Amino acid sequence: MLAAQESGDTGGVVTPTGRLSIARRIEPDRPRLPFSPGQLARVDEAIALSTRTTGLEFAVYVGGLGEDSRAQAEDMHATLGARAAEGVLIAVSPGERKFEIVTGDEAYRRIPDRSCQLAAMSMVASFKEDELIDGLIGGLRMLSDAAGTRAEARSAH
The missing domain is CATH 3.10.310.50 (Diaminopimelate Epimerase; Chain A, domain 1)
Incomplete structure (x- = not known):
């Protein structure tokens, strides 16, 4: 049986073997512009x-x-x-x-x-x-x- 947990930008699941698998949203770094x-x-x-x-x-x-x-x-x-x-x-x-x-x-x-x-x-x-x-x-x-x-x-x- 899989147990799901979620909080904010993450989602996780406990697999049948007991391992915790977590997914996180990763926002790419925006390129820094040389000028304001x-x-x-x-x-x-x-x-x-x-x-x-x-x-x-x-x-x-x-x-x-x-x-x-x-x-x-x-x-x-x-x-x-x-x-x-x-x-x-x-x-x-x-x-x-x-x-x-x-x-x-x-x-x-x-x-x-x-x-x-x-x-x-x-x-x-x-x-x-x-x-x-x-x-x-x-x-x-x-x-x-x-x-x-x-x-x-x-x-x-």
Whole structure:
């Protein structure tokens, strides 16, 4: 004869041999996200503001970049499709201590290499202080300031 016992998330049974068999519900650990919702909102707001102000398509990627980080970042930039010419991608791999800034043809015309280098130096300084979010937001601001507004870009043509 089997005797059953239950309590909360467990269920148990005593087998005819006297052994207690217990079933427990095990919830898998949820993966820990690298950013809080508030941090994500700050980055999203900075991306939206940079995009709206400049007319360029800004994007941020945080994750692995692999051996050839430049090629990987350029491949990601290409996924912007028709907007790739106006695209600016900041790709950061904190674990690999690598990052890349990729600009499309139109974005490059408005954000020269020197501006990208200055933004990169600013981001590196923040990253060294473990301020990934502040570094990304600062970099976005510097790049969008260098690009100027949509109206300024039209009048320069």
